[in-house]
Amino acid sequence: MLVKMRNPKREIEVDGDRTVNHLLDALDLVRESHLVICNGTLVPGDARLAHDDTVEIRPVISGGA
Amino acid sequence: SKCRSCKAPAVIDLPRHNANFCAEHLLQLCRRQMSKAIDDYDMFGPDDRILVAVSGGKDSLAVWDMLIEAGYRADGLYVGLGIGDYSDESTEHVTAFAADRGLHLITVDLRDTFGYDIPTAARATKRAPCSACGMSKRHLFDQAAIDGGYDVVVTGHNLDDEAAVLLGNVLHWDIEYLARQLPVLPAQHGFPRKAKPLVRLTERETAAWCLLRGIDYLVEECPIAAGNRHLHHKDVLNAIERESPSTKSAFYLNFIDNMAPLLAEQSAAASGDLRRCVRCGAPTTGETCAFCRLVDTASAHDPVPVELVLGKRGR
Amino acid sequence: SKCRSCKAPAVIDLPRHNANFCAEHLLQLCRRQMSKAIDDYDMFGPDDRILVAVSGGKDSLAVWDMLIEAGYRADGLYVGLGIGDYSDESTEHVTAFAADRGLHLITVDLRDTFGYDIPTAARATKRAPCSACGMSKRHLFDQAAIDGGYDVVVTGHNLDDEAAVLLGNVLHWDIEYLARQLPVLPAQHGFPRKAKPLVRLTERETAAWCLLRGIDYLVEECPIAAGNRHLHHKDVLNAIERESPSTKSAFYLNFIDNMAPLLAEQSAAASGDLRRCVRCGAPTTGETCAFCRLVDTASAHDPVPVELVLGKRGR
Ligand SMILES: [Zn+2]
Ligand SMILES: [Zn+2]
Ligand SMILES: [Zn+2]
Ligand SMILES: [Zn+2]
Numbered sequence: 001m002l003v004k005m006r007n008p009k010r011e012i013e014v015d016g017d018r019t020v021n022h023l024l025d026a027l028d029l030v031r032e033s034h035l036v037i038c039n040g041t042l043v044p045g046d047a048r049l050a051h052d053d054t055v056e057i058r059p060v061i062s063g064g065a
Numbered sequence: 066s067k068c069r070s071c072k073a074p075a076v077i078d079l080p081r082h083n084a085n086f087c088a089e090h091l092l093q094l095c096r097r098q099m100s101k102a103i104d105d106y107d108m109f110g111p112d113d114r115i116l117v118a119v120s121g122g123k124d125s126l127a128v129w130d131m132l133i134e135a136g137y138r139a140d141g142l143y144v145g146l147g148i149g150d151y152s153d154e155s156t157e158h159v160t161a162f163a164a165d166r167g168l169h170l171i172t173v174d175l176r177d178t179f180g181y182d183i184p185t186a187a188r189a190t191k192r193a194p195c196s197a198c199g200m201s202k203r204h205l206f207d208q209a210a211i212d213g214g215y216d217v218v219v220t221g222h223n224l225d226d227e228a229a230v231l232l233g234n235v236l237h238w239d240i241e242y243l244a245r246q247l248p249v250l251p252a253q254h255g256f257p258r259k260a261k262p263l264v265r266l267t268e269r270e271t272a273a274w275c276l277l278r279g280i281d282y283l284v285e286e287c288p289i290a291a292g293n294r295h296l297h298h299k300d301v302l303n304a305i306e307r308e309s310p311s312t313k314s315a316f317y318l319n320f321i322d323n324m325a326p327l328l329a330e331q332s333a334a335a336s337g338d339l340r341r342c343v344r345c346g347a348p349t350t351g352e353t354c355a356f357c358r359l360v361d362t363a364s365a366h367d368p369v370p371v372e373l374v375l376g377k378r379g380r
Numbered sequence: 381s382k383c384r385s386c387k388a389p390a391v392i393d394l395p396r397h398n399a400n401f402c403a404e405h406l407l408q409l410c411r412r413q414m415s416k417a418i419d420d421y422d423m424f425g426p427d428d429r430i431l432v433a434v435s436g437g438k439d440s441l442a443v444w445d446m447l448i449e450a451g452y453r454a455d456g457l458y459v460g461l462g463i464g465d466y467s468d469e470s471t472e473h474v475t476a477f478a479a480d481r482g483l484h485l486i487t488v489d490l491r492d493t494f495g496y497d498i499p500t501a502a503r504a505t506k507r508a509p510c511s512a513c514g515m516s517k518r519h520l521f522d523q524a525a526i527d528g529g530y531d532v533v534v535t536g537h538n539l540d541d542e543a544a545v546l547l548g549n550v551l552h553w554d555i556e557y558l559a560r561q562l563p564v565l566p567a568q569h570g571f572p573r574k575a576k577p578l579v580r581l582t583e584r585e586t587a588a589w590c591l592l593r594g595i596d597y598l599v600e601e602c603p604i605a606a607g608n609r610h611l612h613h614k615d616v617l618n619a620i621e622r623e624s625p626s627t628k629s630a631f632y633l634n635f636i637d638n639m640a641p642l643l644a645e646q647s648a649a650a651s652g653d654l655r656r657c658v659r660c661g662a663p664t665t666g667e668t669c670a671f672c673r674l675v676d677t678a679s680a681h682d683p684v685p686v687e688l689v690l691g692k693r694g695r
Contacts, residue, residue, distance in 0.1 A: 006284060006285070007285075007286070007291075030300075030303050030304075030307065031078075031080070031307075032080075032267070032269060032303040032306050032307065033269070033299075033300075033303055034269075035077075035269060035272050035273060035276065037276065041076070042076040042077060042088070042273060042276050042277065043076060044066050044075045044076060044077050044078040044085050045066075045078040046066045046078070047066075058272065058276075058284060059284075060123070060268045060269045060271075060272040061225070061268060061286075061296060061299055062122055062123065062124060062223075062225075062226070062268060062286060063286045063287050063290030063291060063293060063295065063296055235550055235631070236620065236627050236630065236631045237627075237630055237631070237634055238630075238631070238634035238635050238637075238638045238639050239634075239638075240638050240639070240642070294623070294624070297620075297623050301616055301619060301620060304616060304619070305551065305612075305616060308609070308612050309609070312551050312552075315551065315552055315553075316550070316551045316552070316553070319552055319553035319554075320553050322553075323553040323554075323555050324553050324555070327555070327642060327643075327646065328642075331642065
């Protein structure tokens with residue numbers, strides 16, 4: 001599947017079907033700091049991602065204070 | 066997985082509530098948490114005129130959207146900081162948001178109005194960029210609220226922001242800072258009332274609000290803030306949260322409930338002698354306020370491009 | 381690298397002091413930090429009779445060694461917890477330490493004296509093992525101090541221990557727990573005075589003390605405690621310390637200086653009504669104290685080997 005990531009902006013290919021949580025773990029990303037959007041729709045941690053999906057992992061941590 | 070409320074397919078899992086939610090019930094959760102914060106902390110009422118400080122990021126656009134949706138009278142204030150492409154894109158997101166919804170947006174550009182920008186201010190004052198930025202924004206929010214007759218300035222600070230600041234304050238136990246870390250500060254000494262209606266929502270929830278409401282916010286973060294201590298404290302709290310969900314909200318909300326009352330007695334005494342800045346009229350302890358002194362120093366300096374301050378982070 | 385004090389080859393780097401030290405000057409630093417804690421917090425004087433709670437680990441043997449070296453009158457108290465091989469080895473380390481130095485050691489074995497051990501107590505009470513263990517030790521330390529006419533009970537708690545407990549308390553803002561987290565607690569309500577002379581030393585420093593002084597402590601940690609929340613909080617603080625050295629000591633020491641006085645007023649009111657346990661005479665709010673009730677429950681249960689409670693951690 002095609003995975004779009006940020007900071008820096010980039011796209012990577014990840015093999016195989018897997019759940020959202022599994023994808024985050026595989027990329028060493030913290031669930032609390034990200035939303036996952038599959039083919040334009042927000043999806044929860046146990047959603048299954050298929051090989052031909054386009055996935056965006058969007059960080060939600062903002063820096064100002 | 067299914068929504069806790071209606072059993073429809075879920076779009077998000079919220080470990081701190083140990084539940085999943087569909088789009089509609091996630092939005093409902095956000096509405097309820099904001100309304101609970103506004104009521105519990107007595108932030109403002111339906112007749113108050115609200116000035117929302119907007120940056121183009123998810124939190125400030127979410128709070129403006131939520132306030133308008135809830136029927137509040139809320140205008141926006143945007144400060145152009147001159148942080149290269151980041152500020153240009155921020156401006157586009159904020160103006161498009163306001164225009165699409167027919168909302169009133171006040172814009173102040175630091176370079177146009179005061180002759181400096183944040184990268185130049187950082188270089189000219191030899192201080193951390195985040196310090197010049199925070200000080201400039203606070204001053205302009207206050208001034209715009211007083212000048213425009215607004216009852217309250219609202220910012221988009223969320224639970225993660227407040228918990229991270231609280232962690233920083235707790236690590237050094239500066240009682241003055243701790244005493245001032247409240248979800249609402251009353252108008253006093255010439256400063257307007259200030260409120261943070263999103264303190265009961267995590268940034269994951271405010272981002273989800275924006276996504277589900279179709280709000281086109283600027284996802285990219287300020288390039289200068291990247292890697293600062295505030296962000297490190299957020300990582301630390303998220304590591305704790307992963308081990309024991311809902312600790313982050315307990316940390317912030319129990320502080321407000323259990324500790325803030327104890328500290329209030331302390332800080333009441335310490336407000337000191339304030340007079341009016343001879344230049345701008347803002348409350349200050351000296352002759353001229355810190356903002357007017359920053360303007361003098363920064364506007365006299367040659368413009369500095371943002372790339373030159375990226376090595377000097379706001380640590 | 382070279383020792384900051386004498387330029388001899390260093391044996392340890394201490395990022396929080398931003399310096400390296402040779403063996404002799406590391407020992408000197410430890411002596412000075414202990415002596416500063418004893419003086420600043422008015423823990424005890426040269427004529428006081430001290431009872432040191434020893435476990436066989438680095439901290440308790442270090443504090444006993446340091447107190448004796450500094451000329452204090454300190455005996456040891458060891459409680460046999462019955463935690464399998466770990467307790468057997470602990471006993472050997474403690475008895476060898478005392479015998480080698482001709483020090484007086486009091487030993488209480490839970491199984492021999494009260495008919496239970498910690499794994500059995502955990503199973504019988506269905507509570508976390510660390511809770512039964514902590515309660516048993518506190519009770520026996522107090523009782524031995526009162527019975528033996530000691531002026532103060534000393535424990536080996538170091539800066540990392542205290543900072544981790546403080547972080548846990550701060551994450552939930554339990555004001556009662558916070559108010560009681562002091563380096564010295566006065567004798568009151570039938571409890572003996574308690575002091576923690578190593579609160580200004582990190583566990584890396586107390587371990588170095590033992591190594592350099594040739595103290596053969598038990599390096600292995602309690603197998604039941606492994607992975608508990610207290611240890612996770614230590615990891616969190618070490619992550620913060622790595623980003624900004626000396627934050628850990630500022631966190632604990634500024635709490636004691638800035639915050640504890642504010643909290644003291646709170647806790648003074650809350651000490652409640654205490655009477656004497658009808659069985660053992662210890663201060664208690666009920667008829668029988670919590671320890672005597674634990675003894676009843678745990679001694680009636682068939683012995684449980686430690687392996688069976690390792691799945692149930694003290695979380
Ligand atoms: Zn639903
Ligand atoms: Zn001014
Ligand atoms: Zn030396
Ligand atoms: Zn008793």
